[in-house]
Amino acid sequence: MRILVVEDERRLARLLKDGLGREGFAVDLAHDGGEGLWLATEQPYDVIVLDVMLPVLHGYAVCEKLRAAGNWTPILMLTAKDGEQDEAEALDTGADDYLSKPFSYVVLLARLRALVRRGLRERPAVLSVGDLRVDPAGLRCSRGDVRIALTPKEFAVLHCLARRAGEVVTKSELLAWAWDFAYDGDSNVVEVYISALRRKIDRPFGLTTLSTVRGAGYRLEA
Numbered sequence: 001m002r003i004l005v006v007e008d009e010r011r012l013a014r015l016l017k018d019g020l021g022r023e024g025f026a027v028d029l030a031h032d033g034g035e036g037l038w039l040a041t042e043q044p045y046d047v048i049v050l051d052v053m054l055p056v057l058h059g060y061a062v063c064e065k066l067r068a069a070g071n072w073t074p075i076l077m078l079t080a081k082d083g084e085q086d087e088a089e090a091l092d093t094g095a096d097d098y099l100s101k102p103f104s105y106v107v108l109l110a111r112l113r114a115l116v117r118r119g120l121r122e123r124p125a126v127l128s129v130g131d132l133r134v135d136p137a138g139l140r141c142s143r144g145d146v147r148i149a150l151t152p153k154e155f156a157v158l159h160c161l162a163r164r165a166g167e168v169v170t171k172s173e174l175l176a177w178a179w180d181f182a183y184d185g186d187s188n189v190v191e192v193y194i195s196a197l198r199r200k201i202d203r204p205f206g207l208t209t210l211s212t213v214r215g216a217g218y219r220l221e222a
Helices: 009-021 031-042 059-066 083-090 105-118 152-163 171-180 189-203
Strands: 002-006 026-031 049-052 075-079 097-100 128-131 132-135 140-143 210-213 217-221
Touching: 002 009, 002 031, 002 152, 009 105, 026 189, 031 049, 031 059, 049 059, 049 105, 059 075, 059 083, 075 105, 083 097, 083 189, 097 105, 128 152, 132 152, 140 189, 152 171, 152 189, 152 217, 171 217, 189 210
Parallel strands: 002 026, 002 049, 049 075, 075 097
Antiparallel strands: 128 132, 132 140, 210 217
């Protein structure tokens, strides 16, 4: 299995290369974000270990560019920064896991093995249904060049429909996704949000992409 380690602390990078090599991994090293992005684009890897604080191009940018290019190699981010916001930013830009320095090598190895077992994620960072674009990480929606303002709950319902574009999504599935499995309120709330979405994503553009399938649910189509 091949691993790319992008780490500007050369001593740490060498220790990781030697240690992972003893575990049977083939390891390539890059010491800045530009070199790491180039290697990740040019060579196939089973997993990428990516530091955040890098020269030339920081780790968040490297991750974001790879995902935007359709590269879904599992990424484990390493950072000296700690805290909820840093972890959220790492995951929002497309990382699969996050580990703060200083870290346990045993834990790092276990997480790498878990990522390798999990394999590639074959899903886009931004969902496109025709000219409608749904960005789950940024909570943004647009049709063509027009930005569409949605409430968090409207976005959640649309996200569920966009993930399954062309398929019928039942009311109970939308409730479970946008609310939770234990929701015991009025199920007609789904119809309220479907109507609100139609007023925002369809009617201003003279379209009918969000339809009701009688007795079954709702479908979003290009």
